[in-house]
Each structure stands twice: as C-alpha cells, then as structure tokens.
Amino acid sequence: MSPAETQQQPPVPDDPTENLPLLELRDGLSDVVETDSALTEVVEAFGSGTGPVAVDAERASGYRYSHRAYLVQLRREGSGSALVDPIPFGDLSALGDAIIDAEWIIHAANQDLACLAEVGMVPRTVFDTELAGRLLGYPKVGLASLVSEVLGYKMRKEHSAADWSTRPLPGPWLIYAALDVEMLIELRNAIEAELRREGKWEWAQQEFTAILNAPPREPKPDPWRRTSGMHRVRNRRSLAVVRALWQARDQIAESADISPGRILPDAAIVEAAAAMPVDRDTLQRLTAFKGRGAHRHMRTWWEAIDHARRLPEAELPKQGPRYDGPPPARAWADRDPDAAARLSAARSAVSEIAEAHRLPTENLLSPDTIRRLAWTPPPDADLEVVSTFLREHGAREWQIGLTAQVLTDAIATEAAPAEPLDTPAEPLD
Numbered sequence: 001m002s003p004a005e006t007q008q009q010p011p012v013p014d015d016p017t018e019n020l021p022l023l024e025l026r027d028g029l030s031d032v033v034e035t036d037s038a039l040t041e042v043v044e045a046f047g048s049g050t051g052p053v054a055v056d057a058e059r060a061s062g063y064r065y066s067h068r069a070y071l072v073q074l075r076r077e078g079s080g081s082a083l084v085d086p087i088p089f090g091d092l093s094a095l096g097d098a099i100i101d102a103e104w105i106i107h108a109a110n111q112d113l114a115c116l117a118e119v120g121m122v123p124r125t126v127f128d129t130e131l132a133g134r135l136l137g138y139p140k141v142g143l144a145s146l147v148s149e150v151l152g153y154k155m156r157k158e159h160s161a162a163d164w165s166t167r168p169l170p171g172p173w174l175i176y177a178a179l180d181v182e183m184l185i186e187l188r189n190a191i192e193a194e195l196r197r198e199g200k201w202e203w204a205q206q207e208f209t210a211i212l213n214a215p216p217r218e219p220k221p222d223p224w225r226r227t228s229g230m231h232r233v234r235n236r237r238s239l240a241v242v243r244a245l246w247q248a249r250d251q252i253a254e255s256a257d258i259s260p261g262r263i264l265p266d267a268a269i270v271e272a273a274a275a276m277p278v279d280r281d282t283l284q285r286l287t288a289f290k291g292r293g294a295h296r297h298m299r300t301w302w303e304a305i306d307h308a309r310r311l312p313e314a315e316l317p318k319q320g321p322r323y324d325g326p327p328p329a330r331a332w333a334d335r336d337p338d339a340a341a342r343l344s345a346a347r348s349a350v351s352e353i354a355e356a357h358r359l360p361t362e363n364l365l366s367p368d369t370i371r372r373l374a375w376t377p378p379p380d381a382d383l384e385v386v387s388t389f390l391r392e393h394g395a396r397e398w399q400i401g402l403t404a405q406v407l408t409d410a411i412a413t414e415a416a417p418a419e420p421l422d423t424p425a426e427p428l429d
Contacts, residue, residue, distance in 0.1 A: 016148075023153040025081075025182060029175055032071075033084040039095070042074075042082045047098035049079030052127065054105045054184035057112045058164040058177055065253045065260065069115040070164040075181040076102070083174060086119045087167075093120030103127055105188045107143045107180075109211050126208050129184065132191045135200050135207065137358030147183055150190050155179060206396040222317075229270040236316040240308035241273040243317055248304040252297060264294050264301070272305060325368065326375035336375075343374035345410035353402050365403050369393045377411040386411070 033042050046053065053076045057069040072092065075081040076099070086092055096116075104123035106112055108130040116122070133141035140146075144155040159176040166173075195201040220226070224246035233239055246269060253260040268288035277283040280302040288294065294301070326332075332340035350370060354361040361367070369390060378385050387404045395403075 017144075017154040020148055020152055020154040023147065023155050023179055023182060025175065025178055027080050029171070029178060030081060030083060032169065032174065033082055034088050036089075039084065039089060039092075042084065043094050043098045045079045046074060046076055046082070046095065049076035049099075049102075051077045052103040052105050052185060052188065053079075053099045054181035054188075055112070055116070055121075055123075056107065056177070056180045056184075057115050058162075059115055060163050060165040062161065062259050063163040063262070064165055065257045067115055068118055069112075071169065071177055072116070072119070072121070073177050073181045074099075075184065077185065081178055081181060083178060085169075089119075091120045096121035096123075100124055105129060105184045107146075107184065109208075110214070113211070114216075123212070126212055127188050127192075127204075128208055128211060129187055129191060131207055131211070131363075132188075132195060132204050134360055134363045135204055136191065136194055136198065137360075143180065146191075147187060150187055150194075151183055153183065203396075203398040206398055210394070210396055227269055228266040232270050233273050236313075236319060237308070237311075238273040238276060239317045239319065240311050240315075241276065241305050242269055244304035244308040245269045245272060245301060248297075248300050252300070262293060263297070268294055272301070276309070277305065326371045329371060332375075339375050342377065342411045343371065346370050346374050346407055349406035349410050350403055353406065357402070365390070365395060365399050366393070369395060370407075373407060373411060381408060381411055383408050 031038070033039050053074055056073040058071040058073075059067055060070055061067070069086050072084045072086055072095075073081070074084070074095075084092065084095065096119075100122075101124070103125045105127045106123075107128070109126050109128040113123075113126075129143070129146060130141045133146050138146065138149060140149075144157055147153050147155050156176050156179060159173045162173055162176075164173075169177075192201070195204050222243075224243045227242055227246055230242065233242055245264070249260050249264045249269070252258075253263050256263075265288065268286070268291075271286050271288045272283065275282075275286055277286065280298065283289055283302055283305065284295070284298060289298070289301070326339075327335060329340075329343060332343060347370060350365055351361050354364040357364070372393065373386070373389060378389055381389075383404055386408045387400050390400045390404060390407070391397075
C-alpha cells in the first residue's frame with residue numbers, strides 16, 4: 001500500500017462504539033418513587049401494563065457491608081419507566097405481586113435476585129440477557145456491550161461503581177440507572193430471535209429455570225482465608241493474626257454497614273500478620289496502619305493481634321482448610337497420574353464441544369463437576385451412570401446431552417482412585 005493510500009484510510013477508533021448514537025431516555029426522567037401515594041400509582045401502572053418487565057437494581061457494593069438494593073428500576077410496555085427507592089418502604093411486595101405473572105428481564109440475574117427478594121420482589125419467570133449472551137458466544141456480555149453489539153446504541157458507563165446509598169441521588173446517576181432498563185425489552189426480543197435461530201432457545205429456558213431454582217449460596221467456610229495477599233503469610237501464628245483481625249473488622253463493618261475494606265484494607269491485615277508487632281506502638285508504625293480509618297480502631301486491632309499471639313498451639317488455624325472436593329489440579333500428575341489423564345481427556349473433549357457450539361466452556365459444564373468426575377469417577381461408569389452423576393451435580397439436560405458420552409469415554413482411561421474427596425489443601429510454603 002502506497003503512502004498516499006495509507007493517508008486515505010480512515011482512522012480506526014479506539015472505542016468501537018464511538019460512532020454509535022448515544023442511548024437517551026425516550027420518556028424523560030421520572031421522579032424517584034419514595035412516597036406511599038407514588039408507589040401506589042406505580043403498582044397500578046405496572047399491573048396494567050403488557051408483556052415482560054425490565055427490572056434492575058442498584059446496590060452500594062464497595063461502600064456498604066450489606067448487599068441491599070438502594071434503587072429498583074422497571075420498564076414495561078404501557079407502563080413506562082419507574083425508579084423506586086426501596087429504603088422508605090422496606091417492602092415492595094405489592095409491586096412484585098403486580099408483575100408476578102410477567103416475565104422479568106434482568107441482566108445478570110444472579111446478582112440482583114437476592115436483593116430484590118429482600119424487598120419482597122420474587123419473579124416466577126426470568127430472562128437473563130447476560131446469560132443468554134454467553135450462550136450465543138458473545139465475547140463481551142456486559143449490558144453496554146450487548147446493547148451496542150445487538151441494538152447499535154452506545155450506553156453511559158460512568159456511574160457503574162457509584163455509592164447508591166447516597167441521598168439524595170444525583171440527577172446524572174438517575175439517568176444512568178433509568179437507561180439500564182431503557183432497552184432491555186428490545187434486547188431481550190432480539191436475543192430470543194438469535195437463540196431460536198441457533199437452536200439454543202431450549203438451552204436458555206433450562207438455564208433461566210435453573211437460576212430461579214438455585215438454592216441460596218451457603219457461606220464459605222473460613223471466609224477470612226480469602227484475604228487478598230494471603231500468600232505472604234507463612235506460618236500458623238500469622239494465620240491466627242489474619243483471622244483475628246478479619247473477624248474484628250467484620251464485626252465493625254457489619255455493625256456500621258460499611259464495606260470492610262473501607263475500615264481496614266486487606267493489605268493492612270497481611271502486613272500486620274507478616275510483621276507480628278510486639279506492642280501497640282509497633283503496630284501504629286506499620287505503613288498500612290497510618291491511615292485515618294485504621295487509626296480510629298487501633299485499640300481493637302491491637303487487642304485482636306495480642307489475642308492471636310497468646311493462643312495455645314492447638315487453637316491455631318491449620319495452614320490449609322479441609323474442603324469437600326478434589327485437590328488442586330496442578331498436584332494430580334504426582335498424586336494420581338490416572339486421574340490427571342482422565343481430567344486432561346475430559347477437559348479437552350468438553351472444550352471441543354464448547355468451541356463447536358460457540359460457548360464458554362464454563363457455561364457448557366461446571367469446571368468443578370468435571371474435576372470431581374475425573375478424580376473419583378463412579379464405578380462401572382456407562383452413559384447412564386455418568387448422566388446421573390452430572391444431573392446430581394446440577395447439570396441441565398441440554399448440557400448432559402452434549403457432554404455425557406464424551407465424558408464417559410474420557411473417564412474410561414483407568415479405574416477410579418481410592419483416595420477420598422475430603423482432602424486437605426496443600427500446606428503453605
């Protein structure tokens with residue numbers, strides 16, 4: 001290509017949505033619903049609307065300890081849009097009941113269903129546009145990405161991490177929130193058409209049903225072990241310091257409804273555990289404890305550390321938790337080469353199927369299910385036995401239909417190992 005031809009080429013924009021029209025509110029911004037009379041009007045309007053209901057909720061993740069909804073947005077044909085502040089009411093079951101027979105369109109439903117249920121809004125039918133986007137193989141499934149790719153509009157992104165517990169909510173934030181449901185109905189209809197064209201509509205139906213039937217998430221054991229930077233903690237005494245500080249911080253955070261990281265960052269917990277200060281003055285000199293938030297509760301932090309320092313050896317936490325599952329896959333080759341071979345064959349087979357159907361592998365079958373099957377396959381595993389195993393571990397029928405046979409072949413490599421599932425995690429270095 002000549003220099004002249006090069007100069008004639010239009011520049012490629014850094015943002016692929018740069019030339020798309022910016023999504024705007026069709027009906028303008030409505031007032032936030034925060035009185036009983038206004039809520040009654042919304043309940044009547046949405047109860048008399050037609051078709052599915054676009055629903056979204058805003059939380060204050062990163063700012064508050066709780067995961068409650070601080071704003072609920074809705075849109076329905078014949079009803080328009082509504083922004084409802086759940087805080088003055090506490091319970092929005094009247095609104096939920098008004099739309100209970102409609103399909104609820106929610107983007108990333110597993111993030112919003114719990115906080116909606118807290119205020120009495122529980123759907124019977126749901127359409128998850130994010131999950132549907134995954135089934136269709138879209139590389140980016142955020143709402144803004146799907147709206148631009150499928151509908152050709154650019155969405156605002158600037159207030160996604162805002163503190164939605166702020167009152168009053170600023171006008172630009174409310175516009176951003178209202179736009180989240182502005183085109184959800186159109187997006188849902190376009191995606192349904194695409195799902196049907198690709199023969200994935202029934203898959204989506206099964207996935208949406210699974211979302212609604214999923215049991216509440218059980219609390220993770222020893223949540224303090226998820227402290228960021230734990231790899232720096234080298235012994236059980238230091239682990240006890242992490243545990244003590246994490247628990248002290250959690251109590252303060254829950255009581256004040258403030259995100260734990262805003263009270264004491266993980267980096268401070270790990271620094272204290274690594275330094276093992278011998279007194280309060282030494283603790284105060286640590287870099288991570290010089291901030292105003294850390295200093296405010298210095299007495300509590302020192303008491304937690306001092307308690308951990310004095311614990312008897314028998315009460316110190318283990319270096320690794322016990323968990324109900326296979327060991328880390330990186331250890332399989334040494335601990336059970338046959339299991340490692342089964343896992344490799346199973347992963348490869350499932351990956352090929354996912355690629356053929358333009359699916360993320362994790363949406364075709366849970367990686368944890370594959371590991372469990374490869375580590376301890378059921379005896380005399382034929383197609384029926386493997387199908388039952390997958391079903392018992394939460395796989396949907398469409399997933400079983402695609403993967404059961406190849407997994408049956410993959411685990412036929414060797415007999416099941418004798419080592420039980422209840423395996424301690426590898427010790428810290």
